[in-house]
Amino acid sequence: MSEPKKTCPDCNVKTGKLHDPGCDIEQCPFCHNQLMSCGCKWIQIGLEPHEIDLNDTEETAWKLSLEDKGLIPFGSETGNRRSFI
Numbered sequence: 001m002s003e004p005k006k007t008c009p010d011c012n013v014k015t016g017k018l019h020d021p022g023c024d025i026e027q028c029p030f031c032h033n034q035l036m037s038c039g040c041k042w043i044q045i046g047l048e049p050h051e052i053d054l055n056d057t058e059e060t061a062w063k064l065s066l067e068d069k070g071l072i073p074f075g076s077e078t079g080n081r082r083s084f085i
């Protein structure tokens with residue numbers, strides 16, 4: 001028997017809390033892949049996915065669309081990331 005983890009292994013938030021910005025474990029609410037590596041930040045603000053980081057204006061627009069969609073707290077991951085918990 002293994003105990004379910006009670007804190008995020010990357011940013012240490014407790015179950016049910018939102019991850020710290022930039023956490024590796026955080027799930028994207030749009031595509032349910034790893035938020036750090038998915039392409040939604042470009043798509044959601046109307047750009048083609050590319051290698052360059054968002055500028056401040058774009059970053060703000062992305063944060064707003066994330067909050068609008070609703071960030072996924074630790075322990076509430078869905079779909080293919082469940083094995084990560």
Ligand SMILES: [Zn+2]
Nearest residue numbers: 008011019023
């Ligand atoms: Zn985390």
Ligand SMILES: [Zn+2]
Nearest residue numbers: 028031038040
């Ligand atoms: Zn995504």
